[in-house]
Amino acid sequence: MLVNPEIRQKLWKFTLRTPYSSDYLLQPKEWGKKIDIKKCFPDHIKNYWLELGSGWGEVAIELAKKNPTTGFLLMERKIDRVIATEEKRKELGLENIRYMTVNFQWFFSELLEKEMFETVLINFPDPWPKRKHHKNRVMKPKFLEEVHNLLAPNGRLLFATDYGPYARKCISLFRKTSKFNWEGMEEYFFDRPEFPRSFFETEKRNEGKQIYYLERNKV
Numbered sequence: 485m486l487v488n489p490e491i492r493q494k495l496w497k498f499t500l501r502t503p504y505s506s507d508y509l510l511q512p513k514e515w516g517k518k519i520d521i522k523k524c525f526p527d528h529i530k531n532y533w534l535e536l537g538s539g540w541g542e543v544a545i546e547l548a549k550k551n552p553t554t555g556f557l558l559m560e561r562k563i564d565r566v567i568a569t570e571e572k573r574k575e576l577g578l579e580n581i582r583y584m585t586v587n588f589q590w591f592f593s594e595l596l597e598k599e600m601f602e603t604v605l606i607n608f609p610d611p612w613p614k615r616k617h618h619k620n621r622v623m624k625p626k627f628l629e630e631v632h633n634l635l636a637p638n639g640r641l642l643f644a645t646d647y648g649p650y651a652r653k654c655i656s657l658f659r660k661t662s663k664f665n666w667e668g669m670e671e672y673f674f675d676r677p678e679f680p681r682s683f684f685e686t687e688k689r690n691e692g693k694q695i696y697y698l699e700r701n702k703v
């Protein structure tokens with residue numbers, strides 16, 4: 485995703501220096517070599533989900549409990565959050581979760597194979613409310629293209645935010661791309677029944693914040 489080769493090289497070196505290791509952590513090694521996701525999960529896994537910015541992992545843990553034949557790959561750059569998720573995973577004996585501590589705004593499509601994931605989940609990405617920081621937001625046309633590439637045919641992207649202007653921006657982004665569409669009349673929902681909620685989401689709801697859920701299908 486990064487265009488400047490010099491910066492890319494520096495960030496790649498930084499990415500390789502994860503001060504944590506676990507059998508469940510997928511660590512990139514060689515530049516240009518994609519991670520063989522199927523080999524990293526047990527044989528009984530039938531399909532894969534990718535969660536970007538998985539935080540403390542509450543959502544993925546719940547989903548993994550309910551869907552033992554789905555493999556969940558979690559990308560989260562904060563190691564303490566990955567370690568906390570790993571502790572919960574271990575306690576529950578779940579074998580269908582793996583992590584990457586990679587910054588998904590740096591290396592993303594470089595490390596993952598095309599059409600691998602049935603679902604890509606992005607819950608509450610940083611909204612960067614100030615106009616001068618909008619460039620840092622993850623939801624951009626190029627990023628959507630990359631997500632489109634990673635999704636399997638008929639795959640879907642699930643997105644949630646508690647920040648109305650970001651939700652509206654995303655709705656407008658999706659209107660402008662032919663790579664995703666949505667089912668039915670609703671472009672967004674205020675609820676996502678039967679879907680697990682993280683502590684962050686619960687906190688926002690308790691504060692009375694409106695949550696916007698977007699669901700898009702790969703075209």
Ligand SMILES: C[S@@+](CC[C@H](N)C(=O)[O-])C[C@H]1O[C@@H](n2cnc3c(N)ncnc32)[C@H](O)[C@@H]1O
Nearest residue numbers: 537538539560561562587588589607608682684
């Ligand atoms: C507001 S929290 C939401 C966490 C979780 N999705 C939830 O619903 O509770 C955003 C998370 O995304 C992670 N994050 C943000 N940008 C990231 C990036 N570029 N690469 C990896 N993780 C990122 C942050 O470290 C943080 O844990």
